[in-house]
Amino acid sequence: MDNTDTYLLNFKGYHFERSMVDVNLFENLDDFEIRDDDVFIITYPKSGTIWTQQILSLIYFEDHRYRTKHVDTIDRAPFLEYNLRNVDFLSRPSPRIFTTHMPYYLVPKGLKKTKAKIIYIYRNPKDVLTSFYHFSNFIVTLESSGDTESFMTRFLDGKVVGSVWFDHIRGWYEHRHDFNILFMMYEEMKKDLRSSVCKISSFFEKELSEEDIDAIVKQATFKNMKSDPQANYNHVVKNEVGTKNSDGCFLRKGTIGDWKHLLTVDQSERFDKIFQRKMKDIPLKFIWDINEE
Numbered sequence: 001m002d003n004t005d006t007y008l009l010n011f012k013g014y015h016f017e018r019s020m021v022d023v024n025l026f027e028n029l030d031d032f033e034i035r036d037d038d039v040f041i042i043t044y045p046k047s048g049t050i051w052t053q054q055i056l057s058l059i060y061f062e063d064h065r066y067r068t069k070h071v072d073t074i075d076r077a078p079f080l081e082y083n084l085r086n087v088d089f090l091s092r093p094s095p096r097i098f099t100t101h102m103p104y105y106l107v108p109k110g111l112k113k114t115k116a117k118i119i120y121i122y123r124n125p126k127d128v129l130t131s132f133y134h135f136s137n138f139i140v141t142l143e144s145s146g147d148t149e150s151f152m153t154r155f156l157d158g159k160v161v162g163s164v165w166f167d168h169i170r171g172w173y174e175h176r177h178d179f180n181i182l183f184m185m186y187e188e189m190k191k192d193l194r195s196s197v198c199k200i201s202s203f204f205e206k207e208l209s210e211e212d213i214d215a216i217v218k219q220a221t222f223k224n225m226k227s228d229p230q231a232n233y234n235h236v237v238k239n240e241v242g243t244k245n246s247d248g249c250f251l252r253k254g255t256i257g258d259w260k261h262l263l264t265v266d267q268s269e270r271f272d273k274i275f276q277r278k279m280k281d282i283p284l285k286f287i288w289d290i291n292e293e
């Protein structure tokens with residue numbers, strides 16, 4: 001049975017999470033006012049979004065970096081389309097950090113050709129699929145995954161939040177010159193968090209001391225985020241979204257190559273063929289294995 005419409009809301013060819021999306025936003029998207037110092041974190045789901053929310057808010061705000069102010073990560077960089085806590089975006093002081101999973105053609109028009117900056121995080125899609133598979137069995141607002149084969153078909157067909165992974169990354173990559181955008185790879189952040197923090201802060205023109213960088217790296221490791229109630233989203237998923245069971249969590253494994261525990265050799269090879277065909281003209285680097293350079 002196709003449950004697409006139960007869980008997903010199609011707007012202009014893109015799938016939003018039906019029960020959480022703020023549909024009022026659709027009417028105002030084009031005119032949503034962008035400030036020069038706004039920052040957007042843009043990702044396809046399960047690619048390192050909350051990790052980047054954590055890193056950027058620590059880079060931007062000393063209060064968070066040194067924990068003199070206690071604010072959940074979700075409130076430091078709220079989702080534009082999933083405004084769970086009804087933040088009044090207009091009255092937020094600058095600089096505002098936003099998060100979105102939207103494709104290039106749906107984001108506010110004011111983001112084009114402005115000074116506002118975007119960081120686009122991408123992750124190898126076999127790990128994205130794997131993370132999504134587990135998350136779908138955990139969160140009540142998503143259709144359960146079913147067996148791996150049917151989930152892989154659903155993922156490749158784009159019948160998931162975020163639609164087709166290949167379209168998302170291609171759209172953003174091909175239109176990169178219209179935006180002020182930095183592409184970062186999840187795996188690069190995983191392999192060298194410190195250098196990644198430096199690269200990100202330099203793109204955002206934030207000067208940081210060695211002590212600042214130490215404080216950011218420390219709080220952005222998987223281990224620290226998992227045990228930090230402000231950063232681990234446990235409260236959000238359990239009390240504000242809803243879960244299907246008690247053994248899942250947002251910060252699940254945070255590794256590279258977990259797809260090997262989910263996909264069969266045959267499924268992986270079929271995925272590779274599709275990837276090679278669809279991505280042959282996109283020169284972004286991908287890392288599929290923790291031991292890969």
Ligand SMILES: Nc1ncnc2c1ncn2[C@@H]1O[C@H](COP(=O)(O)OS(=O)(=O)O)[C@@H](OP(=O)(O)O)[C@H]1O
Binds near residue numbers: 045
């Ligand atoms: N600090 C840190 N280091 C490494 N990995 C991390 C970190 N924080 C989050 N994660 C992993 O990111 C995955 C969740 O992705 P998203 O945050 O994009 O999810 S969502 O789209 O906002 O639902 C999910 O991946 P999986 O563990 O593979 O499921 C998280 O564990």
